[in-house]
Amino acid sequence: MEETAEQLQKTIAHLADLLHSGQDEDFVVSFKALHDFEMGQVYSGLPEQMRAVAWRLLDDETLADVFDNLDADDDDIGELLQEMPPQKATEILRNMYADNEADVLQNLPSRLVATYLSLMPKAEADEMRKLIDYDDQTAGSLMSTEYLAVTEDLRVVEVMRLVKHQAAEAEAISYVYVLDNQKHLVGVISLRDLLTHPDDMLVSDITNDRIISVKAGDDQQDVAQIVADYNFLSIPVTDDNDLLLGVITVDDIVDVIDEEAVEDYSGLAAVNVSQTDDTPWHSAIKRIPWLIALLLLGMSTATLISSFDGLVKKASILAVFISLITGTAGNAGTQALALAVRRLAVGTDNTAWKNFWSEVLAGLLVGTATGASVFAIVTIWKHNFELGLAVGIAMAIAIMVANLAGYLVPVLIDKLGFDPAVASGPFITTLSDLTSVLIYFNVAQLFISHFIGN
Structure with missing residues (x-):
């Protein structure tokens, strides 16, 4: 990674030098020779005064590739667009893939969205409004309207001609979707199917009518799981009447998986782990509220311990094992939490009751083994x-x-309609501290007469 970052900085410096020295043609050739992902990184990494020259030299299609490969959630993308006249920015947006264009617009201020849409042809603007109106993290917000579709009455040779004609506009050409005369999705064929069957064969004869599709309102996490299960390169999105609305490609699914993983890690750590380059000030501001809340919850543990002050005075040896018990119980709760959140994320073939009793049995086995171990150690020590x-x-x-608790808390939160990842590791750990102290001292009271004075 360090070598890649170093090479990127060298590339940015080299292209900036070309611009600075007026070697415009060499800059354009060198820039277009980059991978699409590198184009985005290099363009955003150029000094602002150099970008002012670069966007004047590059054509709209190349600049669209640049913005297609920038993170739509990044606040800087709006600033990059505003460095250009609105008409230029609009042309770049129009040349982007529809799903990426919608992502960018969804993250721009409403005044900018209104400006760019007003400069587009009405039909394109109306289509884009439909895309950006889909709820975030749904299939509709991920789908692209650039796909290959044909009617079922065509022959293979005719479809191949259409594929060649439409391929330049489609985001992915792995699959060709087959529609009936009313535009309903009736099947799918792969490029392999087209290449391996006679030219005069009807498309309907090689169409796979076993359709796996999703609805526009489906959660993106469920869509990602389907694509992963079936190893699809893209998946169609339909409405309730099976009309084809768009397709979701695997590159968007990869982004979803990464986003969901970040959310889960953030929840388990009670901090946003996606912002790795935050300043110390912003990083601290984001952590402080959670830590204060956990501190207040932790005070209840301290208060509980103080209520057993008389017991500790009678047998001071009890204080030695408080952190041992609370720490180990907290670790066990975090393990159960991680497994529960993962089950909720990817699903499971087991019923809720089966999962519950599985956790009860797992807790019994783990608790017995750990308790027996610490019993032996403390007795000998x-x-x-x-x-x-x-x-x-x-x-x-x-x-x-x-x-x-680590299992039930996220399940209950999920049942209430909230993200189970908010049942963070620190929260479960603090809750475990409270229950562990209560259990420890109540058990100790039963044995107090046997080790007073030790």
């Missing part, structure tokens, strides 16, 4: 069977409860 038994039993029960 402190030469006190009763103390070891008290710590071991408390550890076993605390882990069982923490494990169950």
Whole structure:
């Protein structure tokens, strides 16, 4: 990664030098020789005064490739567009793939969106309004309207001619979608099918009518799972009447998987892990509210410990094992949480009750094994069977409860319609601290007469 970043900086410096020295043709040739992804990185990395020259030299199609490969969620993309006259920016947007264009527009201020749409032909503007009106993180917000579609009454040779004609406009050409006369999706054929069958064969004879499609309102996470399960390169999006609305390509699915992973990691850590280049100030501002909330929750644990102050005074040895029990229970709860969030994300063949009893049994086994281990260690270390038994039993029960909480909390949050990832690791850990302390001291009270004075 370091070598790649270093090479990128060298490329940016080289192209900036070409612009600075007036070697415009060499700049255009060198820039177009870059991979599409590199174009986006290099263009955004050029100094602003150099970009002012670059966008005047590059054609709209090349600049569209640049913006197709920039992160639509990046605030800087709006600033890059505003460096150009509105008409120029509009032409670039029009040359982008429809799904990427919609993503960019969704993240721009409304005044800019209105300006750019007003400069587009009415039909294009109306189509774009439909795309940007789809809820975020749904199939509709991901789909592209550039796809290959033919009617079922054509022959293979005719379809091949259409494919060649439409390929330049389509975002992906792995599949050709087959429609009936009313534009309903009736099947799909692959390029392999077209290439391996006689030219005079009807498309209807080689069409695969086993259609796997999604609806525009389907959650993007569910769409990503379907594409992953079936190993599709793209998947069609239809309305309730099976009219083809668009397609979602695998590159967008990769972005969804990355986005969902970031959300899950962010939830488990209670911090936004997508912003890796934040300043210390912004990073601290984002972390402080969660830490303050957890601090207040943690104060309840401290208050609970203080309520057992008399017990600790009678047997001071009890204080030694507080952090051991709370820490281990917190780790167990975080493990259960991670598994529960993953199950909710990708689904499972098991029923909810089967998953519940599976976690109960897992917690019982883990708690018993850990409790037995700590019982043996404490008994040998402190030469006190009763103390070891008290710590071991408390550890076993605390882990069982923490494990169950780690499973149930995200499931309940999901049932309430919220993102289960908000049941963060720190939250579960703090909750486990509270329950572990309560369990530990109540168990200790049963054995207090056996190790007072130790």
